[in-house]
Amino acid sequence: MAVTDARILDLGLLHHYTSRTSQSFPIPPQSIWVFMDYIPRVALSHPHLLHQVLALAAVHAAYLRPGDRTKYLSHGSQHQGHAIAGMRRLLLVGADVATEEGSLALFLAAGLFLASSFASRHLYNADPGAAHTAMDEMLEIFTVVRGLRAIQDASIRQIPDNVVHSLVSDRAPAEVSSGGTLDLVRDKLDELAVFISTCRHLDQAEAHTVGEGIAALIQSTGDMPGSKVKTSHELRAVFMWPRALAQEFIALLEQRHPAALTVFLYYCIVLQATEDTCWFLDGWSARLTRAIGKWLGDAPWADVSRWPLETLRLKGSRH
Known part of the structure; x- marks a missing residue:
């Protein structure tokens, strides 16, 4: 894919994230602003989070548009790779993680990565004939969940109060x-x-x-x-x-x-x-x-x- 085409696709994915993906999570209405507005703003200063936002948007677009699934999954996997590399670098050198916003960006990237891991592994193997691989894929996701535990446990303590008050709600959506x-x-x-x-x-x-x-x-x-x-x-x-x-x-x-x-x-x-x-x-x-x-x-x-x-x-x- 040409560089110009890739950038146009990225703009489309960012729009898809803010208009569709950010509102697709089973969260209380008062928390939607975190996903729709706050995460994109933080991502502009933290490349690993921006890549993860685009990766998740690509997977969501692949889920909604089966006819273009290959294109979105392929492009999303590139962003996913960049997001993983960025998170790994931060953990190795400790840069930016000690700050409140840097810690929050890492926490959010880890959470979005879990969502895209569940979705992408299933979409890559949506053929019912691939059922025998499901258990191995789920165990790979279990490894991801367990590996991200330390990141999330450490970084959640640094989440700003306004974000905490929005995410920490006793009114989880009843339909869930x-x-x-x-x-x-x-x-x-x-x-x-x-x-x-x-x-x-x-x-x-x-x-x-x-x-x-x-x-x-x-x-x-x-x-x-x-x-x-x-x-x-x-x-x-x-x-x-x-x-x-x-x-x-x-x-x-x-x-x-x-x-x-x-x-x-x-x-x-x-x-x-x-x-x-x-x-x-x-x-x-x-x-x-x-x-x-x-x-x-x-x-x-x-x-x-x-x-x-x-x-x-x-x-x-x-x-």
């Missing part, structure tokens, strides 16, 4: 909530924990690791009074559970261990509950369910996984 879904998920997870603790198909170490994974998911879907940025319980759990998992549980998922995959299906239910309002998560639960269902056909996991699988298939997906 899935009603009693999380209560039912927690009840079923309690039952699963009892089964895991007495399952003769697991050794002691496996049972302990899986039990910890269940406990982390129960905690992630519950109330967190100390959470600084308020959002829906479901959306928060999507990001919190990967952060809370022990590496041993991640290893079981990588090995496609049936007990860990069964727990993961409950995470898919939480994920599915966000898809109607979170475009960047749309389609993930269906791909993951298709993949995991093929690995849980043996006893006793076929019986144990029946409820989450039926729950997921009951709602279905557009993908």
Whole structure:
């Protein structure tokens, strides 16, 4: 693509971000200004954030315009690469991170990067025939979530008060909530924990690791009074559970261990509950369910996984 064409496309993406992408997040109305106005203004002084804004806008445009998907994903991946390189440089040298605005720019870039990671990996593999890759891709995203944890935990303390007051709202949009879904998920997870603790198909170490994974998911879907940025319980759990998992549980998922995959299906239910309002998560639960269902056909996991699988298939997906 010629330099002039690329710049024109960037201008179009910046307009797309301010007019469409910035208003596409499931956030309270009083917080939209942060995404529509504040982030673009901060990005003009912080190239890594500007590249991330353009990368996310490109992925969103690819999501909305399937006919131009290849063009937008290709151009967005270039901006994503620049954003990652910029964040890495800042972390290595510490420049600008100690300032309030610099720390905020890094926090915002990390958050937008998570959204674009979920969306781009799914859009690159939107073909239903690619379902077998879904688990590996989600585990890559888990690595991203866990890797960005230190950045976000450190930088959130420096967010300006006016931004905090806007993001920290007790009035998360009601349409994001899935009603009693999380209560039912927690009840079923309690039952699963009892089964895991007495399952003769697991050794002691496996049972302990899986039990910890269940406990982390129960905690992630519950109330967190100390959470600084308020959002829906479901959306928060999507990001919190990967952060809370022990590496041993991640290893079981990588090995496609049936007990860990069964727990993961409950995470898919939480994920599915966000898809109607979170475009960047749309389609993930269906791909993951298709993949995991093929690995849980043996006893006793076929019986144990029946409820989450039926729950997921009951709602279905557009993908």
